[in-house]
Amino acid sequence: MDISVKSLLSYVDAPVSDDRSVLYWLFGFRKTRVPPDPTGVTASVSVRQLSDDLGGDHIHLNVIAVGFDTLSDSAYDDAVNEINYSVYRIRNIFRPQGVGVGRVQHWAIDNADAQGMADIGNTDEARELWETFHVDNDGIDAFVVRSITGFLGLAPPGDCGKGTDNDGLLGGGIDVTDEGLSRTFAHEVGHFLGLEHNHNDLPAGPCPTSTSQRNNLMAQTGCALSLRNSVLLTNTQGNTMDDHCTVKGGI
Numbered sequence: 001m002d003i004s005v006k007s008l009l010s011y012v013d014a015p016v017s018d019d020r021s022v023l024y025w026l027f028g029f030r031k032t033r034v035p036p037d038p039t040g041v042t043a044s045v046s047v048r049q050l051s052d053d054l055g056g057d058h059i060h061l062n063v064i065a066v067g068f069d070t071l072s073d074s075a076y077d078d079a080v081n082e083i084n085y086s087v088y089r090i091r092n093i094f095r096p097q098g099v100g101v102g103r104v105q106h107w108a109i110d111n112a113d114a115q116g117m118a119d120i121g122n123t124d125e126a127r128e129l130w131e132t133f134h135v136d137n138d139g140i141d142a143f144v145v146r147s148i149t150g151f152l153g154l155a156p157p158g159d160c161g162k163g164t165d166n167d168g169l170l171g172g173g174i175d176v177t178d179e180g181l182s183r184t185f186a187h188e189v190g191h192f193l194g195l196e197h198n199h200n201d202l203p204a205g206p207c208p209t210s211t212s213q214r215n216n217l218m219a220q221t222g223c224a225l226s227l228r229n230s231v232l233l234t235n236t237q238g239n240t241m242d243d244h245c246t247v248k249g250g251i
Contacts, residue, residue: 003051003251011054011251012103026050028061028087028104035084038178039228043088053091053100055250057242059193060103060139063087063171066129067111067118067146079174082181083144086171089182090189093217093231097238099193099247107135119147120170126154130168140192140246141168142185148173152221153184158192160245179227186231187217193241199223 005022009015014025023032027045037043063086068079083106091101111118117129126148134141140158148170155169169192172184198218199208207223208214214223215230218237224230233241241247 003055005047007251008047008051008054022047028063028101028106029084030080030106031084035081035088038085045088049095050091050100053095054102056098056100057247057249058100058102059094059189059247060105060137061087061090061101061189062105062107062135062137062139062141064107064109064133064135064141064143064168066109066143067114068108070111070118071146079144082174082178085178086144086182086185089231090186093186093233094189094241097233097235097241099238099241102248103139105135105137105139109133118145119149120145120173121149123151123154126170127156127165129170131165134162134167136162138246138248140189142171142189143168144171144181144185145173147175152176152180153188155188155191157194158244158246177227180221183217183224183227183231184221187221190217190233190237190241193244193246195237195240 008026009021012025014021023029034043034045063083068076071079087104117125120126129143153170153172156166159166169188171188172181195218197220198213198216199205202220202222208219214225215232217231217233219230
């Protein structure tokens, strides 16, 4: 399917005259460049591949940074790198199962407005965050905070519309590695789209016994064999995500 760059920019509500158009508006990279891979492997993106993603079923994302205005310049730079890498990775994780990532928009909640929720201490605070704030568009609201204590992220089975109790998710905190945040971010979006853990929840339940199950995105981090490589999804999981009401049809 041939879709022009101009059509793609129009679809994601991008100002075509903006110098940042392709990497910022189409791919969602806040630094207007492809994020570095932590292993040193050269990362790349393809407009053609993105066009194919949008020509099929896809989701839109709102990435909402919470309390980043208190960070030092270097810490802020590192945080943006983590978020850019998470955006890069979720496209590559979901794509093999036929769920593309379309529009990615970035939003911010200043520390003063976050009401103490820039540093999450329990699951009730996580739920309060997405119940308090939302972006009024058709993207999935994925919050990224400064730190989380006691767990890594949290997401409900997502609602279809905004202004409801389950219209967002906590995608992670920047107090972990790039690989850690990127896996948690994709894992929590998976929950929002209807996926469950592929084993009984820790600490009560045992980890899966097979390598394939432990390499699945929906294995909890404590069971995953690798933060980088345990990101696989089955066809059944792909079908479950694809059936979620927030998934858009191809343009």
